[in-house]
Amino acid sequence: MMVSENTYTKPATLEETIQLVSQYGDNFKFIAGGTDIMANKYQGNDLTHHFIDITGIVALNGIHVNDNYIVIGALTRLDDLKKSREINEEFPVLIEAAHAVGSPLIRKTATLGGNILCENRCIFYNQSEWWREAVGYCLKCSGNVCIATGGKKACFSEFISDTAPALISMNAQVRLIEPEGERVIALEALYTGDGVNPKTIKNTSILKEILLPRSQKYRCAFKKLRLRETLEFTSLTTAVSINKHDIIRIVLAGVDPKPVLIEGKLGDDKEVLIVKAIKGARAVENDMFSRSYRRDMIRVFLNNCFKQIDI
Ligand SMILES: Cc1cc2nc3c(=O)[nH]c(=O)nc-3n(C[C@H](O)[C@H](O)[C@H](O)COP(=O)(O)OP(=O)(O)OC[C@H]3O[C@@H](n4cnc5c(N)ncnc54)[C@H](O)[C@@H]3O)c2cc1C
Numbered sequence: 001m002m003v004s005e006n007t008y009t010k011p012a013t014l015e016e017t018i019q020l021v022s023q024y025g026d027n028f029k030f031i032a033g034g035t036d037i038m039a040n041k042y043q044g045n046d047l048t049h050h051f052i053d054i055t056g057i058v059a060l061n062g063i064h065v066n067d068n069y070i071v072i073g074a075l076t077r078l079d080d081l082k083k084s085r086e087i088n089e090e091f092p093v094l095i096e097a098a099h100a101v102g103s104p105l106i107r108k109t110a111t112l113g114g115n116i117l118c119e120n121r122c123i124f125y126n127q128s129e130w131w132r133e134a135v136g137y138c139l140k141c142s143g144n145v146c147i148a149t150g151g152k153k154a155c156f157s158e159f160i161s162d163t164a165p166a167l168i169s170m171n172a173q174v175r176l177i178e179p180e181g182e183r184v185i186a187l188e189a190l191y192t193g194d195g196v197n198p199k200t201i202k203n204t205s206i207l208k209e210i211l212l213p214r215s216q217k218y219r220c221a222f223k224k225l226r227l228r229e230t231l232e233f234t235s236l237t238t239a240v241s242i243n244k245h246d247i248i249r250i251v252l253a254g255v256d257p258k259p260v261l262i263e264g265k266l267g268d269d270k271e272v273l274i275v276k277a278i279k280g281a282r283a284v285e286n287d288m289f290s291r292s293y294r295r296d297m298i299r300v301f302l303n304n305c306f307k308q309i310d311i
Contacts, residue, residue: 074113120157155195191258
């Protein structure tokens with residue numbers, strides 16, 4: 001097929017989508033709510049010309065419950081999570097995390113799948129084209145080095161999704177539909193830790209749904225550091241969960257190119273867990289708050305989370 005500049009396609013089924021992606025290859029992106037990808041496109045950070053709108057695919061919609069899992073369709077709007085009785089009763093921290101995203105209008109448009117897969121951010125990258133040109137571009141666009149670190153050959157753009165830390169702390173899995181078939185992986189396995197290419201999946205992978213294991217009796221706490229209480233990306237997010245087997249999962253966002261995950265169990269020395277989390281976070285000077293302040297705040301937030309869920 002000949003593809004022209006700037007195309008927009010809206011398939012109705014997964015089968016049709018798989019056929020389309022095999023025609024476009026690497027040269028396209030999916031759009032769900034569009035609140036992340038379109039902002040990046042109009043800022044000149046995303047150079048994609050071909051978009052496949054997946055919002056018409058019924059199979060990506062809806063929240064279903066079975067004995068083992070709550071299965072949340074990737075297209076579920078962040079604002080709609082609170083309408084599910086099961087999520088309210090069993091995973092209220094997910095509603096809290098979704099509520100921390102952007103503003104009411106964004107939450108009514110943005111999807112859970114898009115939030116999990118939103119692009120990493122950095123104050124040296126999320127700028128206009130002329131600004132980035134003036135500083136000589138960075139590794140994540142057309143430059144050779146990371147500006148935030150004064151010339152390193154690695155990118156430390158921040159992983160900023162607010163819902164992913166809460167989901168990972170509760171052992172969420174994701175179902176992917178790919179031209180090669182279908183697979184289910186742990187949510188944390190989606191992320192590489194490389195700020196330039198932060199996802200382990202190809203652009204042809206469709207995130208179908210998010211699976212949360214039931215009957216774990218999670219107790220969870222969530223905190224987000226930001227300059228103002230709304231319309232603000234995270235500078236540090238902490239999510240801490242403990243399940244009925246007393247396994248603790250601590251997840252950080254906003255301080256590394258991927259979610260930082262630390263596991264422990266009830267009775268572990270909390271200071272040891274906190275130090276592991278601080279050491280695991282490769283925060284650099286690329287945020288509104290300084291690196292040292294954000295590292296200090298990891299200790300404050302984790303201590304508050306531990307208190308809140310009584311561990
Ligand atoms: C002003 C503003 C404030 C914001 N504040 C926050 C914030 O506080 N916290 C936060 O986490 N985010 C924030 N965002 C970013 C964004 O709005 C959210 O991350 C949102 O949840 C993205 O979802 P979406 O459906 O709009 O994704 P889209 O923009 O449609 O997609 C994002 C990425 O995911 C891919 N994608 C989406 N769905 C699928 C799927 N099912 N399968 C495969 N690939 C898929 C797309 O190809 C794209 O690469 C903000 C954005 C703006 C503009």
